[in-house]
Amino acid sequence: MNIQQYSYCFFGVVKREFLRFLQQRTRLLSALIRPLLWLLVFAAGFRAALGVSIMEPYGTYITYQQYITPGLCCMIVLFNGMQSSLSMVYDREMGSMKLLLMSPFPRPFLLMCKLIATAILSLIQVYIFLLVAQIVDVETPLLGYLAAVPAIFLIAFFLGALGLLLSNLIKQLENFAGVMNFVIFPMFFLSSALYPLWKMKEASLWLYWLCDYNPFSYCVELLRFALYQQLNLEAFIVVSVSTIFVSILAMFSFAPKRESQRG
Amino acid sequence: MSILVRNLSYNYGHKPVLKDLNFSLKAGFNVLLGPNGAGKSTLFSLLTGLFESSQGKIRICDFDLIEQKRATLPLMSVVFQQSTLDLDLTVKQNLLYHASLQGLSSEAALTNVEGILVNLQLIERLNDRVRQLNGGHRRRLEIARSLMHKPKVILLDEPTVGLDTDSRLLIIEHVRELAHELGICILWATHLMDEVSGEDELILLDRGQIRAQGSCNDLCNLHNTNGLFQLYHKLTQNPELM
Numbered sequence: 292m293n294i295q296q297y298s299y300c301f302f303g304v305v306k307r308e309f310l311r312f313l314q315q316r317t318r319l320l321s322a323l324i325r326p327l328l329w330l331l332v333f334a335a336g337f338r339a340a341l342g343v344s345i346m347e348p349y350g351t352y353i354t355y356q357q358y359i360t361p362g363l364c365c366m367i368v369l370f371n372g373m374q375s376s377l378s379m380v381y382d383r384e385m386g387s388m389k390l391l392l393m394s395p396f397p398r399p400f401l402l403m404c405k406l407i408a409t410a411i412l413s414l415i416q417v418y419i420f421l422l423v424a425q426i427v428d429v430e431t432p433l434l435g436y437l438a439a440v441p442a443i444f445l446i447a448f449f450l451g452a453l454g455l456l457l458s459n460l461i462k463q464l465e466n467f468a469g470v471m472n473f474v475i476f477p478m479f480f481l482s483s484a485l486y487p488l489w490k491m492k493e494a495s496l497w498l499y500w501l502c503d504y505n506p507f508s509y510c511v512e513l514l515r516f517a518l519y520q521q522l523n524l525e526a527f528i529v530v531s532v533s534t535i536f537v538s539i540l541a542m543f544s545f546a547p548k549r550e551s552q553r554g
Numbered sequence: 555m556s557i558l559v560r561n562l563s564y565n566y567g568h569k570p571v572l573k574d575l576n577f578s579l580k581a582g583f584n585v586l587l588g589p590n591g592a593g594k595s596t597l598f599s600l601l602t603g604l605f606e607s608s609q610g611k612i613r614i615c616d617f618d619l620i621e622q623k624r625a626t627l628p629l630m631s632v633v634f635q636q637s638t639l640d641l642d643l644t645v646k647q648n649l650l651y652h653a654s655l656q657g658l659s660s661e662a663a664l665t666n667v668e669g670i671l672v673n674l675q676l677i678e679r680l681n682d683r684v685r686q687l688n689g690g691h692r693r694r695l696e697i698a699r700s701l702m703h704k705p706k707v708i709l710l711d712e713p714t715v716g717l718d719t720d721s722r723l724l725i726i727e728h729v730r731e732l733a734h735e736l737g738i739c740i741l742w743a744t745h746l747m748d749e750v751s752g753e754d755e756l757i758l759l760d761r762g763q764i765r766a767q768g769s770c771n772d773l774c775n776l777h778n779t780n781g782l783f784q785l786y787h788k789l790t791q792n793p794e795l796m
Contacts, residue, residue, distance in 0.1 A: 303650065310643060385638075387638045393627060395627035
């Protein structure tokens with residue numbers, strides 16, 4: 292296989308993911324409605340109750356809407372990663388996964404193509420959300436939009452790889468509801484997406500520790516800083532290491548079935 | 555030799571599913587006949603590299619399937635028992651997706667498959683969604699797709715399941731012609747005896763073991779039986795009717 296053949300494969304997989312995304316017309320809508328409800332309803336209601344004092348990377352007092360925007364962007368990426376996982380489970384149940392696994396290209400490459408396609412779709416949805424968020428005066432520095440691209444890509448890779456790993460652990464489509472309860476909600480609520488961790492520390496120390504060990508908190512902080520053209524090194528390292536770790540596990544989970552592994 | 559299998563066994567847990575299989579297949583139309591549960595689909599999963607066994611060897615066109623997998627996979631194609639088409643994509647989009655997974659450009663893929671699509675009466679349906687096709691057309695599309703990268707070996711796992719008699723006969727005749735025209739090795743797995751003709755090379759698989767291999771007519775003569783039905787029951791003593 293030469294580079295040109297690899298490029299055919301890459302664009303073929305990405306194109307299929309895009310076509311499937313376009314086929315599911317409500318997917319974009321629901322991907323946007325969810326965070327917008329949080330932003331327009333939840334955040335507006337809590338704005339008066341929750342003040343956010345000056346904190347990094349913001350140089351001044353900010354509104355609650357401003358605070359939760361990076362968390363909601365990560366929520367979009369998280370849901371998209373899980374949607375990709377759902378699509379893999381569907382592919383496996385429908386049989387089309389076999390087609391992918393029978394390709395002569397290395398499986399890590401094929402899975403990387405899928406991850407990149409998922410990341411691009413996440414990126415598009417996040418930017419549409421950020422555009423709509425401007426309506427409620429969530430302003431981001433213009434260069435911040437650009438600086439956020441690599442951060443969103445890295446986060447999308449991490450959450451996409453997590454989705455791939457989960458897709459191999461979920462044996463039936465019906466079990467996918469469990470992902471909502473045991474992965475998406477805990478990851479999102481036990482993070483700095485909705486409230487700063489120091490506030491959480493005041494409320495409960497053990498909750499604070501849970502949030503602090505949640506890699507999703509670092510995704511949120513990585514993006515929060517990137518939107519202000521700053522690098523949160525700790526968050527970058529945690530998200531990068533988590534991405535590598537989860538990706539390796541995901542790759543191994545797609546190895547051919549050996550004896551004694553019925554499924 | 556197109557397919558060579560030596561001492562192949564496979565277990566699900568402690569339950570043996572395939573026991574010490576040995577066979578070899580040349581170019582042409584070959585039938586793997588066995589009742590449901592005989593181990594046909596497991597054998598196909600092993601022949602396609604989706605499963606790996608620690609016991610035995612599989613060689614496809616003289617390449618070791620496990621050790622030279624990336625050289626072997628482009629030489630083969632599979633039509634699985636369960637459809638692997640994306641129902642929400644069009645016929646053309648499905649073909650091009652498969653082509654990309656084989657490292658083919660869109661142009662090369664469509665050129666390779668154009669004649670086959672004409673023969674299978676699918677050329678006018680390129681822009682239809684697969685969901686709009688009936689079962690027979692979907693199977694034909696999968697067969698056309700399997701030929702797109704010009705494989706040397708095609709494995710078809712019960713490709714006529716759920717089709718009416720006319721569609722079944724049309725597909726099987728077309729595949730027989732392809733085997734002769736293109737000089738490729740076709741392994742057609744089925745549990746339906748009416749899909750086997752006297753000249754076909756036959757592997758009789760029963761409860762994970764090969765009971766006989768050879769031309770269907772020769773096997774009937776050798777075992778002094780009057781047709782495939784008798785041959786099957788004589789060799790397998792399996793009460794399950796097919």
